[in-house]
Amino acid sequence: MRTDARFFDGEIARDHMAVAEITAQGLQIEGLDVAQRIWSLSGLTAVTPPQPGYPFRLSHESEPGARLVITQEAFARELVARAPHLAGGFNPRRAGRIAAIVAASALATAGVLYVLLSYAPQTLAFVLPDSWRDSLGNQVEATLANDGKLCATSAGNDTLRRLAARMTEGNPEIPSFEVKIYDLKILNAFALPGGRIVMTRKLIDAARTPDEVAGVLAHEIGHVYHRHSEAQLIRAMGIELLLRIASGGGDTVSSLAGLLAILQYSRDAEREADSFAQTALVHAAIDPMGFKRFFEELKKLEGSGGSGGGLFDAMGDMMSTHPVTDERIEAIKPLPEGVAARPALSDTDWQSLRKICD
Ligand SMILES: [Zn+2]
Incomplete structure (x- = not known):
């Protein structure tokens, strides 16, 4: 066939x-x-x-x-x-609703949209109305909630908020965002549309220092800043994405695996997020070497076939969505001379973050 x-x-x-x-x-x-x-x-x-x-x-x-x-x-x-x-x-009922919307929209408009969606997803990602972005974020986050539990404690959430604020302070161009921890089977971190950053429990468990978590978080804030996840969703789904938002949502992505397939970033997007992270870490006087170490560790484990068991044997780990290359590792530089490093988190805050899923 x-x-x-x-x-x-x-x-x-x-x-x-x-x-x-x-x-x-x-x-x-x-x-x-x-x-x-x-x-x-x-x-x-x-x-x-x-x-x-x-x-x-x-x-x-x-x-x-x-x-x-x-x-x-x-x-x-x-x-x-x-x-x-x-x-x-x-869901045949929803399919009927979408068909009605398609029939109602003028073909010419659809044609223009098709061209825009195909050629300029990154540009379109910036002009999506915030309400669409948010509705999209809700739909996508719902697929995560299917796969694992949201971890939240007031001390842990407060720690994440303060760490994010420290790295973004004084930059009004960063859209507002929220950081959440999910207990999923994978070791990963992702930025979802509508300013949602998700890190998994396994990532927190794998990090040896708060500086490592801060580096990953800074990288994800970079994806939020550049609206990379919105652009990827537009690339992956095209005009259908807008129709789904307009029709009130539903199954935007089929599963966590579907979401991870969409959120596989290009080398350029990864470079942009890394460069954002480097600046944000320096701004917050957090030593970027933690971020570098975390990458090196991921790459080593990937090199060993990822079959070491435990934390790194899960499908869909960070290497699949944010491929770590030697070039990326090398691009991470220490704090400039004269800037004294301050730890990303106090011991108390680090402990509260590590216990957020307990
Ligand atoms: Zn990335």
Whole structure:
């Protein structure tokens, strides 16, 4: 079985026309500007849940960032039948509502939007109304709440607030944001739309010093500052994203795996967030070497195959969404001469943060 499809390589925001075919080896993709590749069925992730009336968006473990968009429903159904792990929640009533909205919107407007969404996701990310950003953030955070529990203590939350304030003090261009800890199966940190930063319990457990947590937090604030997560969602979902917001939301991403597939940042985005982090840490007189050490540790564990067990064996760890490279590690510089380091947190605050999930 074969169908026309659109393929995003993950580097250029534009899509390419391609033909997708289900073969004995897996999903074969090929097009004029798309070299032939075969995606194993077991390695596929549904970026958005398969639903009638929606394009079906897939990513594959072998090509982080790349996506295949299928609009032919019979093909999508066949694919889900062969790879049942792709099936997600499915809601025909909502699909009807979306279809009505699409029918009501003028085709010309849709065409302009399509072009904008395809070519300028990063620019659009900046002009999204705050209420949309927030509604999007709510929907995306709901997928996290499905996978684990929100950790909160008044002392722990207060500690996070003060640490974030210290690093952003005096910079009015940073949108307001909130930092939350979730107890999930993965070691990761991410910025969600609408100014939400999430760090996982495993990340806090893995950090040996508060300076390491401060570095990761500063990096995520950099993603918030640059609206990288909004841009990634626009890239991944295109016009459908706006329709989902307009229709009152629902299943924006299919699962935590779907969310992680979307939040795989480009090298440029990672560089921007790192450079923001470096400045924020220096501004707060927090030694950036903690951040550097944390990266080195992650990279070492990744190099060992990530099979060391315990904290680092989970799928979807930081390396998948914020790939750590030697270039990134090298770019992190110590505090300039004459700036005396102050610890990111007092011992008391560090203890309260470490106990936030207890
Ligand atoms: Zn990042």
